[in-house]
Each structure stands twice: as structure tokens, then as C-alpha cells.
Amino acid sequence: MKTVPVALTAVWLLAAALVSTASGAYCGVTSYTAFGGGAEPASFCQAKQQCFTVMRNVRRVVHETQEYTCYRNVYETVYEDRIIDAVRYVHETRYREVAYTVKRPVYETRYRTVNYTVARPVWETHTREIPYTVQRPVYETHHRTVNYTVARPVWETHTKQIPYTVYRPVYETHYKTVNYTVARPVWETHTKEIPYVVYRPVYETHYKTVDYTVARPVWETHTQKIPYTVKRPVHETVIHEVARTVMKPVHFQKTIAVRGGRWETQMIEVPGRTYCKTVREPGTLVKDPCTCQTVYVPGSVHTCQVQEPSRMICRKFWVPEVHYKTVDCVRYEPHTIIEQVPVTVCRYVTETRYQVQEYQVCRMEYECRTKQVPYTVKRMVPEQRVRTMAYQVCRMEYEQHSKQVPYTVKRMVPEQRVRTVAYQVCRVEYEQRSKQVPYTVCRLVPEHRVRTVAYQVQRMEYECRSKQVPYTVCRYETETHVKQVPYTVCVPVPYQKTYTVAHTVKRKVPYTVTRCVPRVIIEQVPVTVCCPLPQCKPKCGSSCV
Numbered sequence: 001m002k003t004v005p006v007a008l009t010a011v012w013l014l015a016a017a018l019v020s021t022a023s024g025a026y027c028g029v030t031s032y033t034a035f036g037g038g039a040e041p042a043s044f045c046q047a048k049q050q051c052f053t054v055m056r057n058v059r060r061v062v063h064e065t066q067e068y069t070c071y072r073n074v075y076e077t078v079y080e081d082r083i084i085d086a087v088r089y090v091h092e093t094r095y096r097e098v099a100y101t102v103k104r105p106v107y108e109t110r111y112r113t114v115n116y117t118v119a120r121p122v123w124e125t126h127t128r129e130i131p132y133t134v135q136r137p138v139y140e141t142h143h144r145t146v147n148y149t150v151a152r153p154v155w156e157t158h159t160k161q162i163p164y165t166v167y168r169p170v171y172e173t174h175y176k177t178v179n180y181t182v183a184r185p186v187w188e189t190h191t192k193e194i195p196y197v198v199y200r201p202v203y204e205t206h207y208k209t210v211d212y213t214v215a216r217p218v219w220e221t222h223t224q225k226i227p228y229t230v231k232r233p234v235h236e237t238v239i240h241e242v243a244r245t246v247m248k249p250v251h252f253q254k255t256i257a258v259r260g261g262r263w264e265t266q267m268i269e270v271p272g273r274t275y276c277k278t279v280r281e282p283g284t285l286v287k288d289p290c291t292c293q294t295v296y297v298p299g300s301v302h303t304c305q306v307q308e309p310s311r312m313i314c315r316k317f318w319v320p321e322v323h324y325k326t327v328d329c330v331r332y333e334p335h336t337i338i339e340q341v342p343v344t345v346c347r348y349v350t351e352t353r354y355q356v357q358e359y360q361v362c363r364m365e366y367e368c369r370t371k372q373v374p375y376t377v378k379r380m381v382p383e384q385r386v387r388t389m390a391y392q393v394c395r396m397e398y399e400q401h402s403k404q405v406p407y408t409v410k411r412m413v414p415e416q417r418v419r420t421v422a423y424q425v426c427r428v429e430y431e432q433r434s435k436q437v438p439y440t441v442c443r444l445v446p447e448h449r450v451r452t453v454a455y456q457v458q459r460m461e462y463e464c465r466s467k468q469v470p471y472t473v474c475r476y477e478t479e480t481h482v483k484q485v486p487y488t489v490c491v492p493v494p495y496q497k498t499y500t501v502a503h504t505v506k507r508k509v510p511y512t513v514t515r516c517v518p519r520v521i522i523e524q525v526p527v528t529v530c531c532p533l534p535q536c537k538p539k540c541g542s543s544c545v
Contacts, residue, residue: 151197167412272308275518
């Protein structure tokens with residue numbers, strides 16, 4: 001027979017101690033007298049299985065949230081101002097004295113006698129007779145009969161009977177609610193159309209032909225030559241040597257340090273968390289000799305530490321680097337250059353030229369023309385029109401009211417009446433009339449006339465004259481002058497230059513991380529425990545298969 005676990009054995013012993021009366025041996029000797037008075041004592045193997053509830057300590061893993069502070073590296077770029085000594089070149093203008101020779105022109109005025117001819121215009125006046133024909137207008141007055149229609153409005157007066165109701169008040173004295181009617185006049189507006197005739201003037205434009213003469217001036221252009229003297233400048237080029245300073249660039253290279261860096265990614269293995277885990281051992285199958293059945297007996301329970309598998313994380317970190325590169329630079333050095341500068345010298349040469357002058361002569365040309373002269377004729381055109389006339393009609397509307405009158409009540413008694421209303425109707429009567437309308441007829445009668453026209457004829461009279469014409473003679477005198485010639489010099493000026501240098505500073509920044517920490521707590525859990533059945537051999541003596 002196999003050994004029963006310790007816990008179950010203790011429970012079973014506790015159950016055996018609670019039995020009030022027990023006697024006999026293990027195999028069928030023990031009897032119970034507590035259950036029933038005169039019952040037949042049962043054997044120990046026939047006893048019922050006893051179950052009890054006991055409190056058992058159970059360990060449970062609880063994960064608590066815990067915050068802790070970690071630090072990570074933060075790289076910041078810090079800019080620092082540095083002062084270095086540098087040199088810049090400033091262009092400075094200086095002057096030096098340069099002697100040069102100038103040929104100064106000296107002008108002398110002389111005179112010579114010049115004979116010339118002057119053409120003097122002489123105007124002679126002549127007359128001539130020009131016959132022409134004039135169309136003299138002769139106006140004749142005629143009369144014509146014009147028939148026209150006059151629309152005369154005739155107003156006729158008509159009357160009509162309009163019935164209306166008048167309420168006469170009747171006063172009664174009593175105490176009750178009285179309903180009364182209020183008559184409210186309502187005016188309605190109606191319209192009617194009245195035709196009438198209006199005479200509208202219509203103006204017609206006619207044209208008649210009128211002859212007239214126009215004197216048109218004709219200008220003739222003549223030319224003449226007039227001599228005059230011009231001093232023409234003659235330019236001569238003289239070469240001078242001029243020294244000037246030129247800044248020539250000189251290229252060189254220098255090496256500078258450039259601070260930089262790069263980010264690198266590093267794989268770090270982080271171990272898994274450790275926690276407590278309750279593990280039960282595998283149970284065993286035990287064969288019960290009393291029931292001839294296989295019973296499963298669970299294994300023992302124990303607690304062990306378990307660690308999760310590690311994981312890989314990526315972390316970036318800054319790797320500073322310093323690069324050196326070559327920079328092309330330029331500095332300017334002064335160089336003196338002597339140039340051949342051309343200088344222009346001017347002298348004047350006398351030259352005779354001729355100017356063509358135009359003058360105009362006017363003569364009149366006569367031309368006969370005709371034109372269309374408009375005149376307006378007025379006639380009256382009748383036009384039918386309609387005007388709308390509005391008139392009002394009154395009708396009574398009745399409204400029911402009620403009021404509580406404690407004494408005299410007014411009651412309206414309707415009374416029918418008739419009134420006569422006069423209105424006018426306009427009708428148009430047309431009347432034929434005639435009138436004598438004068439009109440003027442113009443006819444042109446030709447008339448011959450003669451007019452005397454004065455005109456001028458120009459003839460030229462030539463006269464010889466002489467005049468003293470001045471002319472200038474130029475001679476050159478040599479003079480020595482001194483002038484200040486500017487030149488540019490590059491002067492080095494030391495100064496301090498500030499530039500910004502960037503470098504990386506590492507500092508630790510705290511941050512809060514939350515993690516779960518396992519904690520084992522012990523709790524009391526009620527557990528039902530049953531006493532094992534006694535394992536007795538069967539009385540029949542037969543063995544289990």
C-alpha cells in the first residue's frame with residue numbers, strides 16, 4: 001500500500017478524533033453508535049466519506065507599478081563666439097605732381113573785304129476785272145389749304161342711386177350683456193379708361209441747293225541762297241603717359257577645421273524580467289484496492305523563479321568628427337601700370353557755307369461751289385391716347401361686439417336709405433376744320449456782276465555791296481603745367497573679427513520609466529478536504545482483476 005500525502009493524512013486523523021464513540025479494529029472491528037440508537041453497528045469499511053473545509057495559505061504573485069528615474073544622453077549644439085585678428089585692405093587715394101606740356105591756342109581776329117550782291121524784292125500792285133455770276137434768291141409767298149381734325153371733349157353728367165344703411169340708436173336700460181354691431185365704412189377704388197386725342201408735332205427736314213463762290217489762297221514757295229561763315233573745329237590727338245595703380249588678385253589656399261559628426265545606431269540586449277511562478281508537479285495514478293479503480297493523485301506544488309527571454313533595442317549616439325578642408329582665398333596686391341592716354345586738342349578752321357532760305361508768295365484762286373441748306377417743315381399728327389381715371393365706392397362692413405352694460409344699453413336699428421350720386425362721363429367729338437397755311441418758295445435768278453481784284457507782282461532788284469568780314473587766325477603757344485595725378489594705394493588695416501564656432505555638449509536628461517515589480521503575497525483560501533476511504537480487503541475474498 002502506498003503512502004498517503006501528509007496533508008490528507010492529517011485531515012483524516014482529525015476526522016477520526018471527532019468521532020464520539022469508536023471501537024474495534026481496522027478491518028471491520030470498529031463500530032459507530034452515534035448514528036441511530038438500536039441500529040446494527042456498521043463496519044469501518046462501510047463508513048461514509050467525511051469532508052471538511054479548512055483554510056490553506058496560497059501564495060499569489062502580484063505585479064506592482066513602480067516608477068524609477070533613468071538618464072539619457074542629450075547632445076546639444078552650443079555656439080561660441082571667438083575673436084581672431086585679421087587684416088583688410090583699404091584703398092587710399094594719394095596725389096603726385098606730374099609736369100605736362102600744353103599747346104595753348106592764341107586766336108587773332110583779322111578782317112577782309114567781301115563783296116556780295118543783295119536781291120531786294122519790289123512789289124508792284126496791279127488790278128484786273130473778274131466777271132462772275134451770282135444766284136440771287138427771290139422769295140414768293142403762297143398759301144395752301146390744310147384740313148385737320150380737332151377732338152373736342154364733351155362731358156356728360158349722369159346720376160345713379162346708391163342704397164346704404166344707417167343705424168339709428170335705441171337706448172334701453174337693463175342689466176345684461178348686450179351684443180352690438182359696429183358699421184365700418186370700406187372704400188374701394190375702381191378705375192375706368194377715358195380715350196382722348198393729342199396732336200403731336202412732327203418736324204420734317206428738307207434740303208435746297210445754294211451756289212456760292214470761295215476764294216482759296218494758293219501759296220507758292222521760292223528759294224534763295226545766303227552765304228555765311230562757319231568755324232569748323234579740327235581735333236588732333238596727342239599721346240600722354242599716365243601712371244595708375246591696379247589691384248591684382250593673388251590666389252592662395254588655407255586649411256580650416258570643420259566640426260561635425262554623425263549618428264550611429266547600436267543594438268543593445270536587454271535581459272528579460274524575473275518573476276515568481278507556481279508550478280505543480282505531475283500527479284500519479286494509484287489503484288484503489290477497495291473499488292478496484294484507478295485514482296489520480298495530484299503532485300506537489302512549489303514556487304520557482306522564471307525569467308523572460310532577453311530583447312534587442314536600438315540606441316542612437318552621436319559620434320563627433322573633425323574634418324579639414326582647403327579653402328581658396330584671394331588677396332589683392334597693388335601694381336603700377338603706365339598707360340598711353342590720348343588727349344584731344346581742338347583748333348578752328350574758317351569755312352564758307354550757303355544756306356537755302358525759302359519764302360512764300362500767295363495768290364488767290366476762285367472756285368464756285370454748291371451746298372445743301374436744310375430747312376424744317378412742321379405738321380401736326382393726331383395720336384389716340386387713353387387715360388385711366390380712378391373713383392371710389394364706399395361699402396359698409398359690420399362687426400359684432402359685446403359688452404356688459406350695468407344701466408343703459410344702446411341698440412342700433414338699421415334703416416335703409418337711398419342717395420343720388422352724380423358722375424361725369426367724357427366722350428370725344430371730332431370736328432373737321434381747314435386753315436390757310438402760308439409757305440415760302442425760293443427761286444434763284446442768275447445775275448451777272450464784275451469785280452475788280454488787286455494783286456501784287458514781285459520783282460527782284462539786285463544791289464552790290466561790300467562788308468568787312470572778321471576771321472580768326474589760331475596759333476599755338478607751348479606752356480608747361482603741373483597737375484595732381486591721383487593714384488590708389490592699398491593700406492593694410494588690422495581689425496578683429498568675430499565668428500561663431502559650433503561644438504557639441506553632452507548632458508544627462510532624467511526621465512521616468514514605469515515598470516512592473518512582482519511581489520508574492522500569502523492569502524488564506526478555503527479548501528474542502530475529504531477523508532480518504534479506508535482501504536479494506538473485500539469480505540468476499542475475491543481479488544480485483
